[in-house]
Amino acid sequence: NAGVTQTPKFQVLKTGQSMTLQCAQDMNHEYMSWYRQDPGMGLRLIHYSVGAGITDQGEVPNGYNVSRSTTEDFPLRLLSAAPSQTSVYFCASSYLQGGVNGYTFGSGTRLTVV
Amino acid sequence: AQSVAQPEDQVNVAEGNPLTVKCTYSVSGNPYLFWYVQYPNRGLQFLLKYITGDNLVKGSYGFEAEFNKSQTSFHLKKPSALVSDSALYFCAVRDNTDKLIFGTGTRLQVFP
Numbered sequence: 001n002a003g004v005t006q007t008p009k010f011q012v013l014k015t016g017q018s019m020t021l022q023c024a025q026d027m028n029h030e031y032m033s034w035y036r037q038d039p040g041m042g043l044r045l046i047h048y049s050v051g052a053g054i055t056d057q058g059e060v061p062n063g064y065n066v067s068r069s070t071t072e073d074f075p076l077r078l079l080s081a082a083p084s085q086t087s088v089y090f091c092a093s094s095y096l097q098g099g100v101n102g103y104t105f106g107s108g109t110r111l112t113v114v
Numbered sequence: 115a116q117s118v119a120q121p122e123d124q125v126n127v128a129e130g131n132p133l134t135v136k137c138t139y140s141v142s143g144n145p146y147l148f149w150y151v152q153y154p155n156r157g158l159q160f161l162l163k164y165i166t167g168d169n170l171v172k173g174s175y176g177f178e179a180e181f182n183k184s185q186t187s188f189h190l191k192k193p194s195a196l197v198s199d200s201a202l203y204f205c206a207v208r209d210n211t212d213k214l215i216f217g218t219g220t221r222l223q224v225f226p
Contacts, residue, residue, distance in 0.1 A: 004157075031212050033214075035216075042216045043204065045213060090158065092214075102206070103160075103214055104160075105150075105159070108155075108156075108157050
């Protein structure tokens with residue numbers, strides 16, 4: 001099925017460990033983004049990309065890196081995990097100019113940092 | 115800067131009664147507004163959007179939303195709530211760089 005695929009679905013990390021959250025879409029969307037969802041704070045934008053080779057920071061970029069080497073993939077890297085990064089992470093994509101229906105979201109990655 | 119506000123953390127309604135989930139926005143220019151729903155342990159699903167045209171927008175699962183420019187509101191409504199409508203609802207506005215700015219979410223609880 002076409003859509004946004006996120007892996008893994010669940011992950012537990014120790015403080016200081018690094019890891020990469022994977023995001024892939026097969027809809028040829030130019031725009032991809034990463035959000036984190038925390039109780040009472042809604043979704044906050046971490047990083048986004050408007051096309052291969054182009055990335056930019058969102059509202060809460062510290063502690064995260066991204067790259068966009070292909071249109072399909074937009075991995076999110078945690079450089080040195082901290083308990084404050086415990087959250088649910090969502091990847092989303094769309095055509096530029098927002099498409100018809102805004103974003104298509106992945107099913108999320110629940111990350112716990114201990 | 116663009117922003118949205120959802121003033122209610124939770125809305126409780128009895129099954130069969132009408133429901134309203136409130137959203138107000140602040141944008142420069144014409145707003146592109148969205149409602150998304152999130153069921154437990156799932157990603158966000160698109161419900162409906164307002165881009166231009168009729169102020170009453172109809173969406174998925176019997177939901178509709180009313181765009182009110184003078185009150186800068188985009189409230190989500192449904193004439194008759196179902197228990198299965200219980201979920202987390204997010205209002206969002208698209209800024210001029212294609213980023214979606216989300217509200218903090220409203221939990222809808224429909225009681226049998």
